[in-house]
Amino acid sequence: EVVLTQSPNILSLSPGEEATLSCRASQYVTPSFFAWYQQRPGQAPRLLIYGSSNRATGVPDRFSGSGSGTDFALTISRLEPEDFAVYYCQHYADMPWTFGQGTKVEV
Amino acid sequence: QVQLQESGPGLVKPSETLSLTCTVTHGSVTRDDVWWSWLRQSPGGRLEWIGFVSHSGSTTYNPSLKSRVSMSIDMSKRQFSLKLSPVIAADTAIYFCARDGGVTARHWVYWGQGILVTVSS
Numbered sequence: 001e002v003v004l005t006q007s008p009n010i011l012s013l014s015p016g017e018e019a020t021l022s023c024r025a026s027q028y029v030t031p032s033f034f035a036w037y038q039q040r041p042g043q044a045p046r047l048l049i050y051g052s053s054n055r056a057t058g059v060p061d062r063f064s065g066s067g068s069g070t071d072f073a074l075t076i077s078r079l080e081p082e083d084f085a086v087y088y089c090q091h092y093a094d095m096p097w098t099f100g101q102g103t104k105v106e107v
Numbered sequence: 108q109v110q111l112q113e114s115g116p117g118l119v120k121p122s123e124t125l126s127l128t129c130t131v132t133h134g135s136v137t138r139d140d141v142w143w144s145w146l147r148q149s150p151g152g153r154l155e156w157i158g159f160v161s162h163s164g165s166t167t168y169n170p171s172l173k174s175r176v177s178m179s180i181d182m183s184k185r186q187f188s189l190k191l192s193p194v195i196a197a198d199t200a201i202y203f204c205a206r207d208g209g210v211t212a213r214h215w216v217y218w219g220q221g222i223l224v225t226v227s228s
Contacts, residue, residue: 035214044203044218045154056216088154092213096169099154 002027004089006100013105019076021103023067023089031068033093039102040085048087049074079105109134111204111219118225124192125224129204131185134217138162140210143180143187147200148221155200159207160187194226 003026013019023036031052037045047056049065052072062077076083084107089100115127129143142159149155158168160178168176172191180187191198201223205215 033213037215044205044221045215046218047214047216050208050212050214086152090154090214095167096171097156099156102152102154 001096002029002091002094002098004091004098004100006087006089006103008103009101011103011105012107013079014107015079015081017079019074019079019083019105021074021076021087021089021105023072023074023100025070025072025091028069029072029091030093031072033091034065034067034072035090035092036065036074037088037090038083038085039088040082045088076105109206109217111206111217113202113204113219113222115222115224117223118227119194119198120228121195121226122193124190125194125198125226127189127202127204127222127224129187129189129219131182131206136182136185138209142207142213144205144207144215145178145189146203146205146215147198148203149197149200157189157191157202196226198224199226200224 005024007022034052036049038048039045053065064075086102086104088102110133112130112132119125139162144159145157160166160180166178177190201221203221204219206217207213208216
């Protein structure tokens with residue numbers, strides 16, 4: 001099973017700042033099968049990035065994904081108030097598909 | 108746009124069976140290349156993939172739950188279902204149904220709002 005470890009657990013920033021979230025896999029993950037999700041309080045996760053770097057439909061271009069192998073990153077270039085949420089990385093290569101523990105981006 | 112809605116009991120006793128249904132309330136159910144999934148989120152926030160059922164009814168489950176899980180599908184009713192038995196306290200979670208984008212896009216594009224299921228006597 002691929003274990004995904006996100007860092008940091010909590011990221012405290014202000015609106016307008018840049019956020020960089022990391023996700024490290026315990027073994028190689030094909031970049032084509034790597035995603036990031038955003039979850040706001042009381043809501044279901046929302047797909048942000050798939051295939052490690054492709055933005056999902058409707059996702060603003062301030063969100064970008066990168067990485068390959070075992071190290072992946074999500075960057076939010078200029079934080080907007082609605083971006084303060086929890087972010088999860090996830091792989092969908094070999095089963096079982098797994099998630100990271102989440103990074104909370106807070107004000 | 109596909110919309111999903113979970114339904115079922117919010118409280119289940121230990122050792123009994125958790126039964127949930129996901130209804131596709133809007134959008135197409137005719138694509139035969141998509142997989143219909145169940146996931147859950149623990150009170151601490153951890154997300155866990157439970158398994159999926161295909162249009163044909165074939166299933167794949169997370170090995171950690173495989174011995175207790177079963178899924179089925181009935182798209183004539185626009186529904187697919189999850190059964191988990193026997194349940195334990197650690198199965199208390201928000202349960203989500205979701206659909207992926209198809210054979211080249213197994214990431215979850217559409218999600219239900221989630222349903223909280225508590226396991227307690």
